[in-house]
Each structure stands twice: as structure tokens, then as C-alpha cells.
Amino acid sequence: MIFEVWAPKATTVDVSVEDVRHAMSRGQGGWWSVDVAGASHGTLYAYAVDGEGPYPDPRSRRQPEGIFGPSAVYDHGRFTWSDHDWKGRDLRGAVVYELHVGTFTQEGTFAAAVEKLPHLVELCVDFVEVMPVAPVPGGRNWGYDGVDLYAVNETYGGPDGLKTFVDACHRAGIGVILDVVYNHLGPSGNFLDPFAPYVSGLKGSYWGDAVNLDGPDSDEVRRYFVGNAVQWLRDYHIDGLRLDAVHALHDRRATHLLAELSAEVDALACSVGRPLTLIAESDLNDPRMVRSLDAGGLGMTAQWNDDVHHALHCAVSGESHGYYADFASLGALARVLTSGVLHDGSYSAFRGRSHGGSFAGVPGHRLVACLQNHDQIGNRPAGDRLPLTALKLGAGLLLTSPFTPMLFMGEEWGARTPFLFFSDHVEPALRESEGERREREFDGFGYEWDAPDPSDEEAFLRSKLDWTEVKEEAHWSLLCWYRDLIALRKALPELSDPRLDRVRVEVDPLERWLVMWRGALAVAVNLAQESVTVPVAAGPGAVLLASDEPVVAGEEGMRLPGQSMAICRTDRPAGESQPKWR
Incomplete structure (x- = not known):
């Protein structure tokens, strides 16, 4: 088997295969390789760069011992799929359901999530959107501290567990969207730097250094991320990707990474014979995000729409602090329901400047809207959800709106369990500072910050859904309301009509x-x-x-x-x- 790794500045690179070291030869473009006889599926290996290491493979497909352990050879061809008749799902007319694998069930695994698919079938959702599954420090995390981006968190079930979940979803008629993070890497276990300049060295966002998308050696860095996207869609049969915080991608090239990714995914869709979806999380309110490449846009299928969430939240909760201030009036709700966004070049009090552009002519299905999501619940100090009455009214407006509606796990029955921010960093300094860092991140958002310690396991355990709630009358009644709304949306073409100018x-x-x-x-x-x-x-x-x-x-x-x-x-x-x- 041939081992390959990109390390353009290195003078020596070795690979240790089952504790036997092999010197690698430098090839074109800074790629190093060596053929090791006997290595196959399951073989453990790690790299040393200029005598330093061992480091996991930057493109590791499996990390059986976690982010600080060796990589393992993983052969995608060994998995037997049963979704051969799956033709994919189109986002138009669809309802999306967001979930976090670790808290969706008490077990917190892909296998346990499969057991809940009948519930989602009865709810009549079209896609599940799975929060990031890349390996993370410790045993619990939202997923946005991921490293080893080509691998799958072992606590959830590893690569085979994800494939089994996707396969089961397809058999149930449900598409799968995977949340991926390309704007930064986690602060712990990121061993890319010894190999190559994957990060730019500039502070890209609150969460870490910017990824090197436009500096020296960035051609290969861009291929790293585009190749990662292709892996999920091709080798894991994923139907779409949700791209985290694309406004934090620092790319000054003539062709933006998102446009490059869109073109690659369009070509892949032709090859696999099913629609592939790209959904950007962006707070720019820039309509170019969802315009096609041939129209000068970035080619995203859709983007998350915070303006709709904020206006709905204000209307049903009465809150108006922080960034909710501009959305507190019913006039703001009327505007987002008919125009897609509130800030289309208008003044944003929270930002202290004008913001956004007009979405005139953009169909509503390109805007993914929600009443709740992981951020809007989890970024509250107590991780608290909306009460039943607020959910009832908000869902009624969301599921009859011209947008692509997205629900957050447990919302459909009014789950009482919070969704708190939690992590499990190994380094003491990171563990001890996580709560303070989190408080600083939301300074100025209008909250009295009294949040549980994110590193306390209790924050994670409290966030697990309690499925016994569904049997209680009030929760069952709300679940029936959600089911009826989705059924009506699918039965009446007027309710899924995406043309904003007809609202x-x-x-x-x-x-x-x-x-x-x-x-x-x-x-x-x-x-x-x-x-x-x-x-x-x-x-x-x-x-x-x-x-x-x-x-x-x-x-x-x-x-x-x-x-x-x-x-x-x-x-x-x-x-x-x-x-x-x-």
C-alpha cells in the first residue's frame, strides 16, 4: 500500500506503520510517498516530519484512538450499501431537521439515531442536518472544535457508523445534510501546521486562525477542503453540506473557494446522478451567495437566514435585547416574510452600520429559515428553548412561509431539555478557560451571563433529549400540530410556493x-x-x-x-x- 502526505517545506518525512518506521521519498509538489507491503484496512500509522512527531495523517480517514492517537487505514470499498435505488432529494419544497448525534438519544450514537428514524418519517421531514462529526477533543462537543476533518468521531460510531446511518436514512426516504467547518480548526489536536501552511497565521474569527485560502501554497490547501467535501458526498453518500460561518472564510482570490466548491459539487452531481446541496451559514445578507455561478454568484443552493429567525423569535417571545432590537416590531416580521431579509442595505443597530443587500428575485427555498437551531438555543446562557405556545405560533408561521423550514431536534414536541454549550478539552488551560471564553464571545448580546461550566459533563447530559416527554398530553398535542402543519404544507402548493413577490x-x-x-x-x-x-x-x-x-x-x-x-x-x-x- 502506498502512503502519501503533503509536506512541501519538510526535509525528511517518515511514516511509522505498526511501529515500524519507513523513510518516504519527496515527489512533485511537495508530496512524499512510500510503498509499504502488508498495510491494509485497519493498519495503524503516523508520520514524523523533520524528526518531529508522531502526527496523524492530515487526511486521516479514521482515528480509532482519538485525535492524539495514530491514524488507521480505512478502505471505503469494504462497506456494503443498500441504497442503490436512492435518487436523492431536492431542497425545493423540503423540510429540514437539525440534530446533534451525541444528544439526540441517550446513547449518543449513529446506531441509536437510526432507531428514531420512524419518528422522523411520521413527522414527514425530507432531510436531517447532522451537526459536525469530525473527531474532537475528549468525549463530548458540539463538533465545531473538529480536527482530522476526513475522519468521523469514534464516540458516535466512526466511519462505518455514519455510513450505516446514511444508508438507513435513505431507505427511510430521508436525505442527509452534514454540517462541515472549513473556516477554522479546533484549538486542540490540530497537527496540520508541522506539515504545511494550512492556516494563514492571521486571526480569522473569534474561533481561531484563518485558513490559508489565498496565500503561498494555498492551491493545495484549497484542494484539501474541496476534496473533503467531495469525500462526504461521494464516499459517504451524503446528500448535501451545511458550510459553517462562510463569512469567516478569508479569500481574496478572483474565484472564491465557495465558487470553486460549487463547480466541483455540480460536476460530482452529474457523476453520481442525484442532486447535491450546498447550504451556507452566512450573516452577510449577500444575495450573491445563492446566485448561480453563471449569474456571477457563488453558487450555493441556499443559505441560513437569521433575519427570519430573529423576527419570528421576537414576535412569539417578546424579547428585544441585543441583535433582536431591530426585529421587535410586527412590521419587521412582515418585511422578512415578503422580502426574505430585514437588512437589505438598511441600518443595523446591532452592527452600527448599514448591512446586506436586496434578495429581490431570489426564490424563498434558497433561504433556510427556522424558529430554533443549535446556535439560537445553545448561545443562550441557560440553553433554554421556547415554550409550547410560542412554538405553536412560530411553527405555524414558519411552516406556511415561502422559505425552506428547518426544525431543531425536540422542537416538534416542545422538549423541555435545554441545549447547552458543552466541550471536553483535554488540556487543563483550555478546560478552565472555556466558560470565560464563551462569556466574552457574547459580550454585548444583552444576556446576564450565568451559564453552566461547558467542561462539566452535566452540561452535556442535561442536553440529551428526553423521549419520554412525547407521551405527555401537551407534548403529544404539539407534535400532532407540527405533523399537521407539515402535511398541509406538502398537500397545498400555495404553502410551498417560493415566490416572495406573491406573499x-x-x-x-x-x-x-x-x-x-x-x-x-x-x-x-x-x-x-x-x-x-x-x-x-x-x-x-x-x-x-x-x-x-x-x-x-x-x-x-x-x-x-x-x-x-x-x-x-x-x-x-x-x-x-x-x-x-x-
């Missing part, structure tokens, strides 16, 4: 009601405690779904109980109403 919204900030028109469908929401009449003319039998009874529908309007909503058919022509942001 009309009327609001009354004083009486706290909102009506969103989706063609001749009216989504009426009463956010106030008291009953209210909204100007929706609906005859007998027009109400298709209501969160609470009684809803009184008539030609003069619809009477909604406090904190409730209803979806009904009307005779009102699509586009007749105009926004009234009183």
Missing part, C-alpha cells in the same frame, strides 16, 4: 395580529392574550387547520382566541391585498 402580509401592531396571504390561503395569527377579529372573510368549512378552538369564521372576519392561529381558504384573489403595516 402579502397585513399586521396590526396594536391588536397584535398578522395575516399572511399565500394565494387564496390566509394564515391568520393572533399573538395577543385576548381574542381578536382579523379581516379575513371565510365562509363555512373554510378553516383548514386551527391551533385552538373555537375559531369563528364569517364574511365580516375571523374571530381568533388569544395566542392562536388558523389557516383557511378564501375567495380573495391572490395578490389583491396589500401590506398594511399600521
Whole structure:
């Protein structure tokens, strides 16, 4: 078997295979190689660079002993797939479900997650979005401290565990999106620096040094990340990638890394014969992110849309601190529902400057919107979730909106368990400073920071979902509401129509009601405690779904109980109403 590694500045490179050292020969482009007889699937190996080491392989496919141990040879061809009839999933019209493998079940493994797939099938989601699975320090982590980016966390089940999970999802008719982190690497166990300039040496973001995407030797660094993306999509049959914090990618080249990645993934999709999705997490509000390459964009299939989350959160929670301040009015919610974003070049009070660009002409399915996600829950000191009533109203608006809706694990039944920030750094200095670092990161966000110690195992254990809650009446009722909303969205084309220019919204900030028109469908929401009449003319039998009874529908309007909503058919022509942001 031939071992290869890129180390352009090294004078000597050796590979230790099962504790036997072999000198490697330098080849073109700074690649070193050696043929070692007898090495095969499962063989342990590590590298020494200029006498220093041992270090795991930068492209290690398996780390059976964790990030500080040797790499292991892993042969993708040994796994037997059963998803040969899988044709993939398109993001258009889809519902996404985000989960963290370690807390989705008590066991915290891929195998245990497979056992919960019937629940997701009944919920009728189209994709699961799995938080990062790269190896991390210790035994628990959100995943954004990953290193050895080509490998899979052994505590979850390793490479075969991920493949088994993907295979089972495909058999259940569910696509898989994997969250990957290319803007930084974890602070612990990152052994790339002895090999080559993978990082630029410049502070790229709050989380660490910028990746070297445009400096000397960056051609091979870019291939490292593009090759990583291709591995997940090709060798693990993953259907899409969620790219973490792409605004923290520092790339001044004429062709941005995202455009390069998009072109490569488009070519791969032609080869494998199924759609492949790229979703960017970006806070830039830049429509070029989701425009096609031939239109001068970066070619992402979609991007996360924080503006929709913020406006929904403010409407159902009443919070207005920190970055929520600009989103506190119902007018802001009306704007994001019809324009996609609030900050389209307008002034952002949180940033102290104008922000974003117009998304006019961008279809709503290119904007992934949510009521909750790992960040928006986990970045709160107590990791607390929205209460049941807020979820009921927020989900009603989210799942009837023109965007691609995403749910966070447990949201569908109103899980009471928090989702706290947790980590398990090995180095004492990192363990002891993690809580303080976390507090500094959210300075100015408007929180009284009183969070549990992230390094305390209890923060991790408390974050595990309690599936017994589903049997309780209030939680079961909310789960049925989510199921009904998703079923209605899939049954009525108006509700999944992504054309933002066909959405009309009327609001009354004083009486706290909102009506969103989706063609001749009216989504009426009463956010106030008291009953209210909204100007929706609906005859007998027009109400298709209501969160609470009684809803009184008539030609003069619809009477909604406090904190409730209803979806009904009307005779009102699509586009007749105009926004009234009183």
C-alpha cells in the first residue's frame, strides 16, 4: 500500500506503520510517498516530519484512538450499501431537521439515531442536518472544535457508523445534510501546521486562525477542503453540506473557494446522478451567495437566514435585547416574510452600520429559515428553548412561509431539555478557560451571563433529549400540530410556493395580529392574550387547520382566541391585498 502526505517545506518525512518506521521519498509538489507491503484496512500509522512527531495523517480517514492517537487505514470499498435505488432529494419544497448525534438519544450514537428514524418519517421531514462529526477533543462537543476533518468521531460510531446511518436514512426516504467547518480548526489536536501552511497565521474569527485560502501554497490547501467535501458526498453518500460561518472564510482570490466548491459539487452531481446541496451559514445578507455561478454568484443552493429567525423569535417571545432590537416590531416580521431579509442595505443597530443587500428575485427555498437551531438555543446562557405556545405560533408561521423550514431536534414536541454549550478539552488551560471564553464571545448580546461550566459533563447530559416527554398530553398535542402543519404544507402548493413577490402580509401592531396571504390561503395569527377579529372573510368549512378552538369564521372576519392561529381558504384573489403595516 502506498502512503502519501503533503509536506512541501519538510526535509525528511517518515511514516511509522505498526511501529515500524519507513523513510518516504519527496515527489512533485511537495508530496512524499512510500510503498509499504502488508498495510491494509485497519493498519495503524503516523508520520514524523523533520524528526518531529508522531502526527496523524492530515487526511486521516479514521482515528480509532482519538485525535492524539495514530491514524488507521480505512478502505471505503469494504462497506456494503443498500441504497442503490436512492435518487436523492431536492431542497425545493423540503423540510429540514437539525440534530446533534451525541444528544439526540441517550446513547449518543449513529446506531441509536437510526432507531428514531420512524419518528422522523411520521413527522414527514425530507432531510436531517447532522451537526459536525469530525473527531474532537475528549468525549463530548458540539463538533465545531473538529480536527482530522476526513475522519468521523469514534464516540458516535466512526466511519462505518455514519455510513450505516446514511444508508438507513435513505431507505427511510430521508436525505442527509452534514454540517462541515472549513473556516477554522479546533484549538486542540490540530497537527496540520508541522506539515504545511494550512492556516494563514492571521486571526480569522473569534474561533481561531484563518485558513490559508489565498496565500503561498494555498492551491493545495484549497484542494484539501474541496476534496473533503467531495469525500462526504461521494464516499459517504451524503446528500448535501451545511458550510459553517462562510463569512469567516478569508479569500481574496478572483474565484472564491465557495465558487470553486460549487463547480466541483455540480460536476460530482452529474457523476453520481442525484442532486447535491450546498447550504451556507452566512450573516452577510449577500444575495450573491445563492446566485448561480453563471449569474456571477457563488453558487450555493441556499443559505441560513437569521433575519427570519430573529423576527419570528421576537414576535412569539417578546424579547428585544441585543441583535433582536431591530426585529421587535410586527412590521419587521412582515418585511422578512415578503422580502426574505430585514437588512437589505438598511441600518443595523446591532452592527452600527448599514448591512446586506436586496434578495429581490431570489426564490424563498434558497433561504433556510427556522424558529430554533443549535446556535439560537445553545448561545443562550441557560440553553433554554421556547415554550409550547410560542412554538405553536412560530411553527405555524414558519411552516406556511415561502422559505425552506428547518426544525431543531425536540422542537416538534416542545422538549423541555435545554441545549447547552458543552466541550471536553483535554488540556487543563483550555478546560478552565472555556466558560470565560464563551462569556466574552457574547459580550454585548444583552444576556446576564450565568451559564453552566461547558467542561462539566452535566452540561452535556442535561442536553440529551428526553423521549419520554412525547407521551405527555401537551407534548403529544404539539407534535400532532407540527405533523399537521407539515402535511398541509406538502398537500397545498400555495404553502410551498417560493415566490416572495406573491406573499402579502397585513399586521396590526396594536391588536397584535398578522395575516399572511399565500394565494387564496390566509394564515391568520393572533399573538395577543385576548381574542381578536382579523379581516379575513371565510365562509363555512373554510378553516383548514386551527391551533385552538373555537375559531369563528364569517364574511365580516375571523374571530381568533388569544395566542392562536388558523389557516383557511378564501375567495380573495391572490395578490389583491396589500401590506398594511399600521
